Amino acid sequence: MTARAQQIDRVVIVGGGTAGWMTAIALARLLGRLGLSITLVESTAIGTVGVGEATLPQIRTFNRLLGLDEREMMARTAATIKLGIEFRDWGRIGDRYIHPFGTYGEEIGQASFIDYWARARAAGKAAPIGDYSLPIVAAWTGRFEPPKPDDVRQPYDFAFQFDAGLYAAWLAELAQQVGVARREGKITEVRRKGESGDIDAVVLESGEAIEGDLFIDCSGFRALLIGDTLGTAFEDWSHWLPCNRAYAVPCANGGDHGPYTRATARKAGWQWRIPLQHRVGNGLVYCDAWWDDQDAADCLMANLEGEAGAEPRQLRFTTGRRRSLWQGNCVAIGLAGGFLEPLESTSIDLIQSGILNLVDLFPGAAIEPAARREYDRLMDLEFERIRDFLVLHYVANQREGAEFWRAMRTMAIPDSLAEKIEDFRCRAILPEYAHGLFQQVSWISVFLGQNVVPEAWDPRTAGLPEAELATWLEGIHQRIARDAAAMPDHLDFIARSGAAFEALGETAG
Numbered sequence: 218m219t220a221r222a223q224q225i226d227r228v229v230i231v232g233g234g235t236a237g238w239m240t241a242i243a244l245a246r247l248l249g250r251l252g253l254s255i256t257l258v259e260s261t262a263i264g265t266v267g268v269g270e271a272t273l274p275q276i277r278t279f280n281r282l283l284g285l286d287e288r289e290m291m292a293r294t295a296a297t298i299k300l301g302i303e304f305r306d307w308g309r310i311g312d313r314y315i316h317p318f319g320t321y322g323e324e325i326g327q328a329s330f331i332d333y334w335a336r337a338r339a340a341g342k343a344a345p346i347g348d349y350s351l352p353i354v355a356a357w358t359g360r361f362e363p364p365k366p367d368d369v370r371q372p373y374d375f376a377f378q379f380d381a382g383l384y385a386a387w388l389a390e391l392a393q394q395v396g397v398a399r400r401e402g403k404i405t406e407v408r409r410k411g412e413s414g415d416i417d418a419v420v421l422e423s424g425e426a427i428e429g430d431l432f433i434d435c436s437g438f439r440a441l442l443i444g445d446t447l448g449t450a451f452e453d454w455s456h457w458l459p460c461n462r463a464y465a466v467p468c469a470n471g472g473d474h475g476p477y478t479r480a481t482a483r484k485a486g487w488q489w490r491i492p493l494q495h496r497v498g499n500g501l502v503y504c505d506a507w508w509d510d511q512d513a514a515d516c517l518m519a520n521l522e523g524e525a526g527a528e529p530r531q532l533r534f535t536t537g538r539r540r541s542l543w544q545g546n547c548v549a550i551g552l553a554g555g556f557l558e559p560l561e562s563t564s565i566d567l568i569q570s571g572i573l574n575l576v577d578l579f580p581g582a583a584i585e586p587a588a589r590r591e592y593d594r595l596m597d598l599e600f601e602r603i604r605d606f607l608v609l610h611y612v613a614n615q616r617e618g619a620e621f622w623r624a625m626r627t628m629a630i631p632d633s634l635a636e637k638i639e640d641f642r643c644r645a646i647l648p649e650y651a652h653g654l655f656q657q658v659s660w661i662s663v664f665l666g667q668n669v670v671p672e673a674w675d676p677r678t679a680g681l682p683e684a685e686l687a688t689w690l691e692g693i694h695q696r697i698a699r700d701a702a703a704m705p706d707h708l709d710f711i712a713r714s715g716a717a718f719e720a721l722g723e724t725a726g
């Protein structure tokens with residue numbers, strides 16, 4: 218066989234949801250020089266999962282890498298800005314905190330801000346941690362402006378809340394402009410090569426066979442290739458993340474346009490609120506072992522801020538991931554590879570990681586086992602870190618009176634998470650990752666927001682006299698309040714920068 222005959226140049230993407238179209242445009246734009254032929258197969262009869270409206274700031278890196286115009290994206294997807302996620306009632310009922318996309322405080326000396334803050338707090342001389350974060354104060358007060366690149370004191374970032382269906386449709390348009398071929402039809406058969414067991418072709422209901430060298434499984438929870446065809450085992454994490462159902466429903470905005478997503482803890486799960494320009498996306502994520510479907514749906518509908526735009530739609534899932542995301546000549550991206558529930562809006566980010574790792578490890582003449590192993594190693598890291606961070610929200614609760622929350626509090630957790638909790642409680646020690654999601658600020662926000670407070674801190678903080686520390690903290694607090702107040706209203710920013718509607722205020726209100 219010649220080297221040319223072995224070349225991996227026919228890529229077939231199965232599925233046209235967010236994962237499928239993000240993959241298609243990324244491969245077309247980032248690997249354009251390889252001269253790949255990229256075909257995406259989707260079935261409008263089957264449809265997409267139809268949720269996934271909140272993102273993380275990493276989506277902006279993706280946009281930049283691919284040269285996607287954010288202003289156009291905002292207008293095409295009715296997007297709003299997201300500076301973080303508000304958590305209501307997660308520690309004790311009545312608690313509220315924001316997990317921000319930015320730092321806390323400023324550098325002052327040898328110890329970190331959180332150590333100085335912990336010392337001042339113990340002396341009763343610190344404001345709540347959120348008062349030392351510019352994106353948090355801006356979010357609470359409904360204000361937004363893009364970060365200034367030269368602001369080293371209070372760096373922050375932002376993400377988007379958008380209509381996921383419109384996002385996939387926009388990417389589909391762009392991908393087809395750069396040569397991605399779209400095939401409509403239901404796949405009814407998957408053909409495999411006799412010797413290797415690799416996938417040879419997917420066959421549509423019409424009988425048309427689409428052959429390929431590399432297949433990307435973006436078929437959603439169906440996992441048509443990685444699961445049904447190749448039988449790759451699913452690692453079930455529902456003993457740590459037991460929520461397995463959701464109801465989703467849009468409603469009219471009740472008047473709050475703050476630039477953040479909200480997650481409110483409920484009887485045996487939690488409710489999301491994602492404000493877009495023209496409506497609010499809502500959903501209730503719950504565990505069916507602890508909450509009856511009808512009661513859960515009633516709870517969601519009773520807690521909408523405006524008129525419902527549809528009947529609530531139920532989705533079912535199991536948290537976990539495939540043991541391997543790259544089997545033979547098939548890579549799973551999106552829900553086909555795994556799902557860790559939407560609490561921290563991580564799925565689209567996992568799609569991005571899946572795509573960018575594939576771009577970095579894209580095969581040349583043949584698929585190398587080393588590339589597959591490395592891909593799995595990198596994705597394992599992502600999944601496991603996200604899992605620990607999500608579990609923290611459930612285990613660190615002090616909610617009274619609800620059996621579900623009591624069970625969450627006492628469940629056995631991964632050792633890796635138990636260590637992180639212990640490290641923070643004992644001495645404000647935080648996980649430090651070279652790359653990947655949920656850096657120290659994220660951990661600080663959930664620990665403190667859910668009342669896991671350090672009992673000791675870096676002794677070098679003693680180098681700063683107590684009165685001086687209090688003055689310093691107050692200075693930061695005041696400066697942040699001033700800087701946030703000087704920002705434009707979030708809606709004014711959208712009207713100027715990416716409004717999907719002529720009279721945004723009117724339409725959205």
Ligand SMILES: Cc1cc2nc3c(=O)[nH]c(=O)nc-3n(C[C@H](O)[C@H](O)[C@H](O)COP(=O)(O)OP(=O)(O)OC[C@H]3O[C@@H](n4cnc5c(N)ncnc54)[C@H](O)[C@@H]3O)c2cc1C
Pocket residue numbers: 231232233234235236237258259260261263264265266267268269270271272381402403404405435436437438439441463465500532534550551552553559562563564565566
């Ligand atoms: C309740 C809930 C809330 C969520 N919220 C968020 C959030 O806020 N933020 C976030 O980042 N993520 C969120 N997610 C995850 C997010 O929705 C998904 O990661 C994202 O939409 C990608 O889905 P997908 O493309 O993998 O699958 P899907 O959207 O299900 O797409 C699957 C595609 O495969 C096609 N297909 C399947 N079988 C066949 C077949 N036999 N023949 C042809 N085509 C086929 C379908 O037609 C479709 O085009 C949420 C998920 C759930 C369940």
